[in-house]
Amino acid sequence: MSYQALYRVWRPQSFIDVVGQEHVTKTLQNALLQQKISHAYLFSGPRGTGKTSAAKILAKAVNCERAPISEPCNECPSCRGITDGSIPDVIEIDAASNNGVEEIRDIRDKVKYAPNAVKYKVYIVDEVHMLSIGAFNALLKTLEEPPKHVIFILATTEPHKIPLTIISRCQRFDFKRITAQAIVGRMKLIVEETGVECDEQALQIIARAAEGGMRDALSLLDQAISFSEDSVTIEDALTVTGAVSQGYLNKLAKAVMERDAASGLGFLEELLAQGKDPSRFVEDFILYYRDMLLFKAAPRLEESLERVMLDEDFQSLANEMNPEELYELIEVLNKAQQEMRWTNHPRIFLEVAIVKLCQLQKSKVQEFSGDLQPLLQKIQHLEQEISDLKRQGITLQDEAQPTVQKKPQRSSRKGFQAPVGKINEILKQATKNDLMAIKSKWSEMLNRLVHNQMRSQAALLNEAEPVAASENAFIIKFKYEIHCQMAMDNAKFLDTLSNTMFELFGKRIQMVGIPDEQWQKIREDFLHTQRDGEAGDEVHQNEEEPLIAEAKKIFGEELVEIIE
Structure with a gap:
């Protein structure tokens, strides 16, 4: 037959023709020019990357009549004889079929003879990892100390199967995948x-x-x-x-994104009708989403993409997808690929995977929309209420009192210190009606705090009670000082309590907390400093006498009857 396959016709004849292995060819060229040729080389790497071609080029370069040179001339009789295989001093051995001890012993016996036509006798052993353990042992000593006129070049796709004793005696060059x-x-x-x-x-x-x-x-x-x-x-x-066109992959990915299972199954049926292998298709689809994920992470690294080309449809889909969705899609497809390996009906698993992808996306989007919609409606409702209040001339507390103290009362080393001045101002304006209004809504306020997920804060008020109130503020007495401090230091709790009071009374009411011990002293000092009898009487009317309060503590409020 006169016709030869392209890979045979265009087999590299010089180091410059070995594509994508510059790290190997440059090292070998420098060694040739400096005449530092090793006695043994190991070329490892994936199939079709130029290992055997580089070995033959090296054999020609060391035996070229113009040596030392970095490239074989391919014109002298030595180069032409090695190229066409007419020179017997360059021996190519297929270790896959000559892997026994007898073949290696034959090499060991003949290696001592000098070459006939060229300077160096070169042994190129392809797929050397296929040699048996006995063959490796027979080669070991010869490989370590061969005659000066012998060079061994070992080539393999699986270097991990070669004994370390062989690898350590060779200069190793790792060929990489060509981009x-x-x-x-x-x-x-x-x-x-x-x-x-x-x-x-x-x-x-x-x-x-x-x-x-x-x-x-x-x-x-x-x-x-x-x-x-x-x-x-x-x-x-x-x-x-046998690959799937990117147009079909774009259509199928769009159907998955739009949660259209019918269209997705239709595209899949059309592809399978063209004779596409389901296993190959699912691999292409995984690589498609993998490339989309890498494109979103690093858009400029186009060379890292294995499957896709950056057309307009692909970029548009990539912009609409988020990484979390891509993780889910790849995980589902990878699981389907694993299941397809052990079945006689891979098409079924592929169809189920497409439907699952569509339903997975749908459930995620619906869940997100379901959580977001009530929140948006509540925000719009609150914005409308604020707008109505402003039209009525009512200003918000933050706008009307910009200089109001923002930080809650902090405790000192001696414990919590109640704001005496503020409490005295509230007591001056306190009335019994205001206090009764606060107490009438007190239980409802506690229930609303619990409903607003403030259970721990509401528990602080179980041992507290309102003791005095004016029109815009009230005093709440805590049984324990630590509870008072925790409540007054919690800004979120104070804001929630203020909003709850606003909902109940329609106005902002300021709350001031005080421990029980400090309340008794401040109350007594206030009563003694009042010169106006009416003010003192009003406070006495608004507040319970110590004797009455003690009776309630001992017997319970429901058993004590107060007669004016």
Whole structure:
């Protein structure tokens, strides 16, 4: 057959043609120029990344008649003989089929003979990890101290299977996956040289399907050229690679985002009718959402995207999705992928996954909307009430009294100190009717505090009671000083209590707390300093006598009857 596959025709013949492995080729070129060639090399890395090609290029470079040079000339008889395989001093061994002890012993016996046509005898052992333990042991001593005219180059895709005793005797070079951009650049050069018309997006699809292997990419390109008629189109590349077009993925992702299970299942049915593999499709869909997540995190790192191309539909969907939703979608699809591996009907799990994605999104959005709507309605209602109050000429407390003390009364080292001046001002204006009005609403106020999730604060008022009240303020007496301090230091509690009193009385009423012991002393001092008898009588009428209060404490308020 005269026709050769593209990856054979375009196999690299110089280090400059080895794409994406500059860290390896530059090191080897410097070693060639400085004549620091090692006796053994280990080339490891994924398939199709240039390990065997680099080994043959190195074999030509060390045996080139123009050495020392960084690149083989590919013109001298040595380079041409190694390229076409006519020189027997460069031996390629497939360890997958020659992995026994006898084959390695044969190499060990022949390694001592000098080369016939070139300066160095080079052994290239491919898939060296397939050798048996006995074969490795037979190779060990020869690999460590070979004759000066022998170079070993070992190539493998699974270096972890090679004994450490072998690895330690070699210079190791790790070949990495070739980026999609580098693969596209190499394929552009090939199609230009061969005169084949090819869509650039088709090349990108092939490069991403190759998963970092140049040989895989050239094989797919060769197949796409044979499949196409005049030029390689996007559809040709999708058909050859078995991938799903991004347009379908965008449509399906939009259906999931809009919670339209019917459309999602319709798109899925259309794809499966075209012969797409369900397992391959779910992998493409996971990579699609993975790329969307990476795009949202780092929009400029386009090279990190494995599956998608940044078209307008993809970017629009990415802007509408949040990372939490993408985490959920990837988790559901990953679980479906695991279940599909152990079933004879993967289509069923794929359809269930699509429906689950739509319902998952729907439940999340409905839950969020259900929590948010009542809050928005309450905010609008409060804004309307404030607007009505302002139209009636009523100013809010924060607007009318901007200089009101904002910080609650703090305790000193001696304990809580009640504001004596403020309490005396309240006592001067106190009336019995105001006090009875506060007491009549006291139990209802406690119930509202409990309803507003202030149970712990409401418990502080169980041992407290109003003892004096004026039109705009009242005094509340606490049985224990610590309870008074905790209540007066809690700004949130004071705001909630003020709002509750406003709801009950329709006006702002200031509250002042005082411990029981301090109340008795302040009350007595106030009564003694009053020169006006009427003021003293009014306070006596508003407040309970100590004897009456003590009787209530001993016998209970329901058993004590007061006769005026």
